[in-house]
Amino acid sequence: MHELLPAATIIALMVNPANAVAARNETQAVQAAAHTSKLQLHVLHASKEPDFASVFASLVQLQADALVIGSDLFFTSRSKQLAALTVRHAVPSIYQFREFAVAGGLLSYGGSITDWGYQGGIYTGRILAGANPAALPVQQATKMELFINLKTARALGVDIPGMLLTQADEVFE
Numbered sequence: 001m002h003e004l005l006p007a008a009t010i011i012a013l014m015v016n017p018a019n020a021v022a023a024r025n026e027t028q029a030v031q032a033a034a035h036t037s038k039l040q041l042h043v044l045h046a047s048k049e050p051d052f053a054s055v056f057a058s059l060v061q062l063q064a065d066a067l068v069i070g071s072d073l074f075f076t077s078r079s080k081q082l083a084a085l086t087v088r089h090a091v092p093s094i095y096q097f098r099e100f101a102v103a104g105g106l107l108s109y110g111g112s113i114t115d116w117g118y119q120g121g122i123y124t125g126r127i128l129a130g131a132n133p134a135a136l137p138v139q140q141a142t143k144m145e146l147f148i149n150l151k152t153a154r155a156l157g158v159d160i161p162g163m164l165l166t167q168a169d170e171v172f173e
Contacts, residue, residue: 010040010062014055015070018047026070047074052081056089069095071110079103092158101147101172106156111141145169 013030015023027043034041042062044055059067069075069082076097083103086093093100096110119139127133146164149172153160165171 009065010042011066011068012042012044012055012059012062012064013068013070014044014046014075016047016072016074017045018074019072022072023070030068049078049081052085056085056091059089059091064091067091067093069093069100071096079105087152087155090156092156098145098147098170101149101152101170104149104152106149106152106158108145108147110145112143112145115141115143148172 011034013027015026017023023045031041033039042058042064044058046052046055058064067086075082075095076099079095079097079099080103082093082095083100083105086106087104092106094107094109095105096108097113098108101108123133123136123139126136146168147170148160148165148168150160150165151173
């Protein structure tokens with residue numbers, strides 16, 4: 001078994017260039033984190049399903065140690081397909097939503113969808129009560145969720161630290 005992030009790690013970030021603002025913001029955030037952690041980052045682009053073949057070919061060519069899938073509705077709607085590709089190509093991967101880990105992806109980490117719905121309900125109630133939407137403060141996720149697929153970890157030879165397992169919201173075997 002190898003560690004979750006070995007020394008001299010090469011990671012890839014897959015973003016959707018069709019969603020330019022989100023892709024740019026996510027790329028900047030991940031680049032900053034990679035720089036701080038002394039990780040080598042490669043940004044790969046996919047805006048349609050046929051792009052997945054070139055993304056995964058690039059991962060193999062780069063000998064990437066991990067894949068971060070950028071947050072995008074295009075990717076969310078293809079969680080099962082992306083999870084299957086990451087397992088087939090033996091690339092440890094992470095995406096924002098639980099469905100990715102359920103479908104076989106290694107890790108999912110992001111804001112709670114339930115919490116988002118709750119916050120959306122509060123905002124809707126305020127607006128219906130007469131509040132000016134422009135005057136409402138911007139909210140960020142307050143509850144983060146971590147999901148781990150141990151079956152995938154074993155298949156990839158990735159050792160998930162016990163501390164991470166105890167902090168997970170759900171572990172799939």
